[in-house]
Amino acid sequence: MNNLKTKQNRISTLENVLRVTVIGLLTTVLLSCEGPDGPEGPIGPAGPQGTAGVDGQDGTNGTNGTNGSNGSDGQDGADGNSYEDYFNDFEEGSAAGMNFYGDATWFIANKDITGGVTDKDVNTALVNGDIGDSQLIGLSLQLNSEIDQVVEFDAWISSESCCDYLIWYVNNVEENGIAGEGGPFHFTFYVPAGTDSISFIYDKDGSVSTGTDNTHLDNLRITNYSTTGRKDFSMPDLPTSVRLLKERENKN
Numbered sequence: 001m002n003n004l005k006t007k008q009n010r011i012s013t014l015e016n017v018l019r020v021t022v023i024g025l026l027t028t029v030l031l032s033c034e035g036p037d038g039p040e041g042p043i044g045p046a047g048p049q050g051t052a053g054v055d056g057q058d059g060t061n062g063t064n065g066t067n068g069s070n071g072s073d074g075q076d077g078a079d080g081n082s083y084e085d086y087f088n089d090f091e092e093g094s095a096a097g098m099n100f101y102g103d104a105t106w107f108i109a110n111k112d113i114t115g116g117v118t119d120k121d122v123n124t125a126l127v128n129g130d131i132g133d134s135q136l137i138g139l140s141l142q143l144n145s146e147i148d149q150v151v152e153f154d155a156w157i158s159s160e161s162c163c164d165y166l167i168w169y170v171n172n173v174e175e176n177g178i179a180g181e182g183g184p185f186h187f188t189f190y191v192p193a194g195t196d197s198i199s200f201i202y203d204k205d206g207s208v209s210t211g212t213d214n215t216h217l218d219n220l221r222i223t224n225y226s227t228t229g230r231k232d233f234s235m236p237d238l239p240t241s242v243r244l245l246k247e248r249e250n251k252n
């Protein structure tokens with residue numbers, strides 16, 4: 001009986017083992033029968049953007065560009081008038097273009113205070129500084145012209161009427177002159193084309209001074225002979241108080 005029981009127990013044990021084994025196998029089979037994994041889920045959204053970096057420092061200045069090349073030369077100007085066109089009423093206080101020389105200097109002054117001479121058309125004139133016996137004072141201008149010219153000026157004189165003269169010259173040759181008392185007188189003289197000098201000299205002899213012993217010049221004008229319309233180089237009518245250095249024939 002014991003053996004039988006033992007056998008039965010053994011069988012029972014075997015059955016249990018078989019059961020366990022079968023279950024295990026079934027479990028294995030069942031497990032081995034699972035389907036394939038599903039697809040992965042979609043990727044999650046990206047994280048927030050990082051903060052911007054700090055700005056870089058300014059770059060260094062670039063080097064200066066090279067200078068541009070010179071522009072082309074402008075066109076030549078039109079030829080100017082070939083004659084002098086000069087006028088000076090000395091109201092601006094300038095004696096431009098004049099060369100002064102002699103024993104004193106010229107100055108620009110109101111005639112009322114220097115010579116007691118008045119004229120409604122003029123305020124100031126060129127006046128010679130004081131000189132003594134046997135002295136002179138002069139001024140000159142250089143003219144360059146391809147055309148003949150006319151020189152005009154106004155003059156006052158107060159001097160020893162025989163002997164102390166204002167004299168005007170063309171290229172150091174006397175044109176004429178005046179001595180005595182009076183003015184203003186308007187004089188006109190001719191200057192040929194070319195390079196010429198004109199000059200005005202107050203020249204005293206060796207003795208005696210009368211009046212204010214000086215001369216006044218004003219309204220000096222130099223123009224083209226052909227355009228002035230002035231071809232009358234005759235002397236003005238002068239009072240007996242004024243003497244011409246030399247009488248001239250009128251050149252009408």
Ligand SMILES: [Ca+2]
Pocket residue numbers: 089090091122123124125218219
């Ligand atoms: Ca004047």
Ligand SMILES: [Ca+2]
Pocket residue numbers: 130131132209213
């Ligand atoms: Ca004097």
Ligand SMILES: [Ca+2]
Pocket residue numbers: 160163164204205206207208209
């Ligand atoms: Ca004199």
